[in-house]
Amino acid sequence: MSNLNKLSAADIARGIAAKKFTAEAVVRDCLDRIADREPTVHAWATIDPDYALMQARALDRMPSSRGALHGVPIGVKDIIDTEYLPTEMGSAIYKGHRSFGDAACVALARMAGAVILGKTVTAEFAGMSPGPTTNPHNTAHTPGGSSSGSAAAVADFMVPVAYGTQTGGSVLRPASYCGCVGYKPTFNLINRQGIKFAAETLDTIGLIARTVDDVELVMAVLINKPPRYLRRDAPPRLGLCRTPLWDTAEEPTMQAVEDAAKRLAAAGASVKEIVLGDEFTKLYETARETINNYERSKSMAADWQHHPDKISKVLGGRIKEGLAMKHEDYIAALQLAERCRARIDDAYDGIDAIISPCVKGEAPVGISYTGEPGFQQFWTVLNGPAMSLPTHQGPQGLPVGIQLVAPRYHDDQLFACARWVMERLV
Amino acid sequence: MSNLNKLSAADIARGIAAKKFTAEAVVRDCLDRIADREPTVHAWATIDPDYALMQARALDRMPSSRGALHGVPIGVKDIIDTEYLPTEMGSAIYKGHRSFGDAACVALARMAGAVILGKTVTAEFAGMSPGPTTNPHNTAHTPGGSSSGSAAAVADFMVPVAYGTQTGGSVLRPASYCGCVGYKPTFNLINRQGIKFAAETLDTIGLIARTVDDVELVMAVLINKPPRYLRRDAPPRLGLCRTPLWDTAEEPTMQAVEDAAKRLAAAGASVKEIVLGDEFTKLYETARETINNYERSKSMAADWQHHPDKISKVLGGRIKEGLAMKHEDYIAALQLAERCRARIDDAYDGIDAIISPCVKGEAPVGISYTGEPGFQQFWTVLNGPAMSLPTHQGPQGLPVGIQLVAPRYHDDQLFACARWVMERLV
Numbered sequence: 001m002s003n004l005n006k007l008s009a010a011d012i013a014r015g016i017a018a019k020k021f022t023a024e025a026v027v028r029d030c031l032d033r034i035a036d037r038e039p040t041v042h043a044w045a046t047i048d049p050d051y052a053l054m055q056a057r058a059l060d061r062m063p064s065s066r067g068a069l070h071g072v073p074i075g076v077k078d079i080i081d082t083e084y085l086p087t088e089m090g091s092a093i094y095k096g097h098r099s100f101g102d103a104a105c106v107a108l109a110r111m112a113g114a115v116i117l118g119k120t121v122t123a124e125f126a127g128m129s130p131g132p133t134t135n136p137h138n139t140a141h142t143p144g145g146s147s148s149g150s151a152a153a154v155a156d157f158m159v160p161v162a163y164g165t166q167t168g169g170s171v172l173r174p175a176s177y178c179g180c181v182g183y184k185p186t187f188n189l190i191n192r193q194g195i196k197f198a199a200e201t202l203d204t205i206g207l208i209a210r211t212v213d214d215v216e217l218v219m220a221v222l223i224n225k226p227p228r229y230l231r232r233d234a235p236p237r238l239g240l241c242r243t244p245l246w247d248t249a250e251e252p253t254m255q256a257v258e259d260a261a262k263r264l265a266a267a268g269a270s271v272k273e274i275v276l277g278d279e280f281t282k283l284y285e286t287a288r289e290t291i292n293n294y295e296r297s298k299s300m301a302a303d304w305q306h307h308p309d310k311i312s313k314v315l316g317g318r319i320k321e322g323l324a325m326k327h328e329d330y331i332a333a334l335q336l337a338e339r340c341r342a343r344i345d346d347a348y349d350g351i352d353a354i355i356s357p358c359v360k361g362e363a364p365v366g367i368s369y370t371g372e373p374g375f376q377q378f379w380t381v382l383n384g385p386a387m388s389l390p391t392h393q394g395p396q397g398l399p400v401g402i403q404l405v406a407p408r409y410h411d412d413q414l415f416a417c418a419r420w421v422m423e424r425l426v
Numbered sequence: 427m428s429n430l431n432k433l434s435a436a437d438i439a440r441g442i443a444a445k446k447f448t449a450e451a452v453v454r455d456c457l458d459r460i461a462d463r464e465p466t467v468h469a470w471a472t473i474d475p476d477y478a479l480m481q482a483r484a485l486d487r488m489p490s491s492r493g494a495l496h497g498v499p500i501g502v503k504d505i506i507d508t509e510y511l512p513t514e515m516g517s518a519i520y521k522g523h524r525s526f527g528d529a530a531c532v533a534l535a536r537m538a539g540a541v542i543l544g545k546t547v548t549a550e551f552a553g554m555s556p557g558p559t560t561n562p563h564n565t566a567h568t569p570g571g572s573s574s575g576s577a578a579a580v581a582d583f584m585v586p587v588a589y590g591t592q593t594g595g596s597v598l599r600p601a602s603y604c605g606c607v608g609y610k611p612t613f614n615l616i617n618r619q620g621i622k623f624a625a626e627t628l629d630t631i632g633l634i635a636r637t638v639d640d641v642e643l644v645m646a647v648l649i650n651k652p653p654r655y656l657r658r659d660a661p662p663r664l665g666l667c668r669t670p671l672w673d674t675a676e677e678p679t680m681q682a683v684e685d686a687a688k689r690l691a692a693a694g695a696s697v698k699e700i701v702l703g704d705e706f707t708k709l710y711e712t713a714r715e716t717i718n719n720y721e722r723s724k725s726m727a728a729d730w731q732h733h734p735d736k737i738s739k740v741l742g743g744r745i746k747e748g749l750a751m752k753h754e755d756y757i758a759a760l761q762l763a764e765r766c767r768a769r770i771d772d773a774y775d776g777i778d779a780i781i782s783p784c785v786k787g788e789a790p791v792g793i794s795y796t797g798e799p800g801f802q803q804f805w806t807v808l809n810g811p812a813m814s815l816p817t818h819q820g821p822q823g824l825p826v827g828i829q830l831v832a833p834r835y836h837d838d839q840l841f842a843c844a845r846w847v848m849e850r851l852v
Contacts, residue, residue, distance in 0.1 A: 083728070100523055107728035191724035193623045200618060222724075225753035298617035298648075302509070302533035327651035331835050409757050 005029040009072045009160040009214040016071040023056040023071030027115055030073050034158045040139055042132040043153035045078040046085050047118035055115045067112030068221050074109055075153050075162030078119040079126050080205070081194035082106050089196055090122040090131050090146075093307045103194025105163060105205055105222055112221035117159050120149030123370060125300065126165055126198045129312035130370050135177060137398050141363040144174030145370030150208045151178040161209040161218055167198040167292065169376025171206035172388040172403060177363035177371065179399030181418075182388035183207045183215045184380065186408045190222050199295035201334065202288075202380060212387075212418045219411070230416040235268035238417075239347065239354035242273075244281040245374045250361030252394035257357050260391060260402050260425055264355075267424045274347055274354060283340045284374070287333035288381045294330040297322025337381055341408070344382050348407045353417040358403035362394035375403065385411040387418050391425040430455040435498045435586040435640040442497040449482040449497030453541055456499050460584045466565055468558040469579035471504040472511050473544035481541045493538030494647050500535055501579050501588030504545040505552050506631070507620035508532050515622055516548040516557050516572075519733045529620025531589060531631055531648055538647035543585050546575030549796060551726065552591055552624045555738035556796050561603060563824050567789040570600030571796030576634045577604040587635040587644055593624040593718065595802025597632035598814040598829060603789035603797065605825030607844075608814035609633045609641045610806065612834045616648050625721035627760065628714075628806060638813075638844045645837070656842040661694035664843075665773065665780035668699075670707040671800045676787030678820035679801075683783050686817060686828050686851055690781075693850045700773055700780060709766045710800070713759035714807045720756040723748025763807055767834070770808050774833045779843040784829035788820035801829065811837040813844050817851040 004026045007015065015021050031049050038044060052073070059071050076082055079089050081099035083106075088094045101107070106116060121131040123146035133148040135141040136156035143152040147164025151174030154162050164171040166184045175182025183206050190205040197203055209215050213229055220227040240261050246254075265271045297304070297319045304311065304319050311319070348354070356379065360372040379386045385408070388401040404421060406414035430452045433441065441447050457475050464470060478499070485497050502508055505515050507525035509532075514520045527533070532542060547557040549572035559574040561567040562582035569578040573590030577600030580588050590597040592610045601608025609632050616631040623629055635641050639655055646653040666687050672680075691697045723730075723745045730737060730745050737745070774780070782805065786798040805812045811834070814827040830847060832840035 094526070097526055099526075100520070101732070102728040104724045104727050107731055108724065111727065111731055188627060191623075191721065191727075192626060193725035194728070197617075197619045201614060223753045223756075224749065224751065295617060298530045298534065299619035301530050301537065301617075302528040302620070305533055305537055306527070323650065325650065327649045330649075335835070409761070 003029060005033045005157050007160065008211050009069070009209065010217050012072050012160060013068060013070060013217070017065060023059045023115060024053060026071055027052050027056040027073055027117070030117060030159055037156055037158065041134055041136050041152050041156050043120055043149040043156065043158060045088055045119045045121045045149065048085065051084060052115060052117050059113060059115065065113065068217065069109055070113030071115065072113070072161070073115045073117040073159050075117055075120045075150055075159040076106055077147050077150050077162070077164050078122045079165060079196045080106060080163055082116060082119065085116065085119050087119065090124040092310045093303055099194065104191035106194070108222050109218065120147070120153055120162055122146050123148060124312050124315060125196060126167060126170055127315045128370060129314055130367060132367070134367055135363050135398070137179060138396070141365055141398060142177065142367050142370050144177035144363060146170040147174050147208065148370065151175050151180055154180050154208045154210060161207060161214050164206050164208050165195060166204050166206050166376070166380055167202045168380060169373035171208060172376045172386060173359055173371055173373060175208050175388040176359045176399065176401030179390040180208050180210060181212055181215060181390065184386045185219070185411055186385045187383035189411065197299040199292045200299065201291060201295060204380070212415055212422060216415050228412065230412055232416050232420045236352040236417045236420055237270045237350055238264060239274040239351040240271050241276065241354045241356045243356055243375060243378050244284065245378065246357070248360060248374065249357050252361045252392070252400045253357045253359060256392035256400045256402055257355060260355055264421060264424060272351065276347060279336065280340055283336050283381060284378050287336045288377055290325065290329055290333040291337065293318045293322035294325045295322070341383050344384065345407055353404050353406045353414055356403045356405060358388045358401045362396050362398040362400055379403065379405050384408045385414045387414060389418055389422055391422070428455070431459045431583050433586065434637050435495070435635065436643050438498050438586060439494060439496060439643070443491060449485045449541060450479060452497055453478050453482040453499055453543070456543060456585055463582055463584065467560055467562050467578050467582050469546055469575040469582065469584060471514055471545045471547045471575065474511065477510060478541060478543050485539060485541065491539060494643065495535055496539030497541065498539070498587070499541045499543040499585050501543055501546045501576055501585040502532055503573050503576050503588070503590050504548045505591060505622045506532060506589055508542060508545065511542065511545050513545065516550040518736045519729055525620065530617035532620070534648050535644070546573070546579055546588055548572050549574060550738050550741060551622065552593060552596055553741045554796060555740055556793060558793070560793055561789050561824070563605060564822070567791055567824060568603065568793050568796050570603035570789060572596040573600050573634065574796065577601050577606055580606050580634045580636060587633060587640050590632050590634050591621060592630050592632050592802070592806055593628045594806060595799035597634060598802045598812060599785055599797055599799060601634050601814040602785045602825065602827030605816040606634050606636060607638055607641060607816065610812045611645070611837055612811045613809035615837065623725040625718045626725065627717060627721060630806070638841055638848060642841050654838065656838060658842050658846045662778040662843045662846055663696045663776055664690060665700040665777040666697050667702065667780045667782045669782060669801060669804050670710065671804065672783070674786060674800065675783050678787045678818070678826045679783045679785060682818035682826045682828050683781060686781055690847060690850060698777065702773060705762065706766055709762050709807060710804050713762045714803055716751065716755055716759040717763065719744045719748035720751045721748070767809050770810065771833055779830050779832045779840055782829045782831060784814045784827045788822050788824040788826055805829065805831050810834045811840045813840060815844055815848055817848070
């Protein structure tokens with residue numbers, strides 16, 4: 001077989017288990033694709049073919065399967081610690097830095113047989129100052145950020161699945177721009193030992209893949225929950241929440257969301273318009289930013305103290321703002337977030353999942369700006385699981401995803417709704 | 427002046443600011459005390475006199491104060507990252523390990539002029555398998571754990587204040603056994619960038635000091651909130667919560683709590699008995715342990731994968747248990763914890779702070795067991811601020827603290843009540 005790099009993680013795991021092909025063959029195809037496309041896409045901060053092949057060959061030599069991800073290559077965002085491979089944070093400060101060992105999410109994947117293929121490009125410290133990655137659909141456009149390399153590598157068939165992190169919109173925005181499935185779990189579902197924090201009450205490790213099933217497959221080993229791949233018999237009860245940012249959306253996003261609502265209703269889903277109260281607007285407009293900057297200034301305190309000259313102007317500005325911020329304002333913001341999290345559960349009464357815009361529109365031209373995070377941020381701070389589904393395309397031929405969100409801890413319900421939606425829209 | 431090591435952090439900062447003595451003189455007195463007592467107390471995992479003196483002299487040469495902690499020596503629990511000094515986690519796995527740089531709480535203290543005096547002994551990965559530290563009040567007894575070195579060093583006048591972390595009872599128990607003020611803030615108040623997680627939804631960085639004012643002084647620089655050193659005019663409205671563990675308490679603890687309640691009532695406080703519902707018992711008895719072991723198994727995944735032979739039997743058992751634990755049980759435990767956190771706020775209706783047992787009794791004999799964590803764990807999982815106050819003594823002449831707790835985000839109120847209580851009981 002050829003083009004094993006185009007297979008899903010689930011198909012790779014099945015094929016290796018059935019001895020149709022080896023882990024080494026899969027990794028070779030991924031590395032060939034990378035050799036071919038990396039000079040254009042720049043998705044990888046570190047890729048070491050020998051190290052990847054060594055892992056694959058070791059797995060092929062084993063008398064039995066190591067676990068559910070035996071032989072599945074995974075990309076790891078470069079703010080997540082890995083043994084052997086450097087963790088450089090998209091920053092000159094950490095150039096060549098090697099952490100003590102794997103982050104929890106990397107170790108758990110490795111224990112289940114995954115091949116750690118390499119480290120994917122991150123915007124500086126998972127913020128807004130991007131690396132060199134381009135959008136594989138059109139390299140004149142941004143792939144989004146901050147999990148830029150993870151989205152570009154998965155979209156470009158260099159790897160079937162990659163880790164990202166989302167503090168504002170850093171998993172779902174690049175997934176949407178690159179036409180992938182992006183998944184931010186319920187806050188804190190994936191253990192965060194071994195990541196560099198941006199803002200720790202918001203930071204969530206997530207996944208970028210090409211199928212919903214692959215997301216669930218990887219999650220299964222991270223949280224010890226056998227995948228169920230639930231499919232709905234009955235059409236879902238959907239909410240449609242335009243959010244207070246609706247007027248800032250561009251035409252392709254408005255069309256994608258309204259087209260989705262119309263076609264899903266025609267397929268049998270109930271679709272109920274949901275309007276959230278003013279405190280959600282306040283949470284989005286000011287409190288989220290307060291939490292982000294206050295916590296960011298603390299988590300970056302050591303870097304800021306010793307290397308202010310190596311920190312971008314945009315990030316330095318946030319750190320300075322955060323260091324000056326009053327503790328009382330931070331606590332008030334946390335408390336507003338808690339109230340809204342309790343309130344959003346009410347909005348889900350009689351609703352299985354909510355459809356919402358995911359991005360402002362198609363990926364902007366140029367790679368110096370990773371795009372507007374508003375629509376992703378709005379849901380991140382509410383802590384529920386969120387997915388970007390690659391359902392639509394804009395007039396420039398670039399992907400435009402829609403966002404599907406569900407109540408906290410109802411990640412399975414979100415997966416089931418996502419499958420139902422994907423089968424009807426794509 | 428001599429014995430500068432016996433001064434509080436506040437007095438050290440004031441004395442240096444008034445040029446009564448230098449930071450170097452303070453550090454020298456601390457180092458002399460350590461040289462004298464360390465062979466008996468074993469509070470330090472790493473102490474490097476030259477490095478400590480170098481920091482102090484650099485501060486003394488500065489034309490103006492660096493901040494509120496200018497010249498104040500601080501001890502740092504050895505699971506918290508520090509530049510230059512190793513971070514060994516109380517584990518052979520991390521022997522000689524140097525992190526990339528300071529954890530957030532260390533960097534922020536350093537930016538405010540603190541001298542990082544050294545790393546204090548931690549039980550293995552902040553768990554239950556202790557290091558060599560003894561109780562300075564009687565070296566035949568445990569100092570408690572897991573922040574063993576921090577409590578012993580502060581109690582023994584080696585350093586005025588030290589960082590600890592509390593997942594179950596790791597700040598308040600050693601503080602109580604060693605006769606210090608222990609403080610676990612509202613969950614997540616001190617930024618956790620740069621610590622090794624035990625169980626990340628419970629891990630809280632805290633402080634061990636000899637006065638309530640010193641706790642507030644250090645907190646001020648960590649959270650950007652000028653200290654107010656509030657003192658109450660009116661006597662506080664106190665709750666008395668024996669918890670479902672009351673029957674497990676030994677005589678000295680029962681006497682301490684009842685004596686405190688009686689004398690504080692005589693001094694004008696209202697004291698209302700508080701009995702919490704069955705779900706709090708269930709939270710303590712099973713859910714807390716579920717959260718702890720599930721998360722512990724993830725945060726230790728890399729260490730467990732590569733070095734199972736270097737992990738103690740007790741910790742290895744928890745990891746194995748956690749890895750086998752069903753995700754559904756973990757989520758149910760998190761949700762019970764959330765319900766109880768919402769409910770406990772009701773219990774504070776008309777109450778400023780709650781008095782509760784802090785420890786089972788005096789520090790047990792021997793240093794192989796750090797003592798029962800139950801009374802501390804009970805409150806940690808509820809996320810509110812908690813203090814151990816050195817108010818009583820048992821029949822063996824060892825300290826027995828009482829615990830004072832307050833609603834989440836009411837840390838200032840807790841400090842004010844703690845001052846009122848200390849002034850009346852000690």
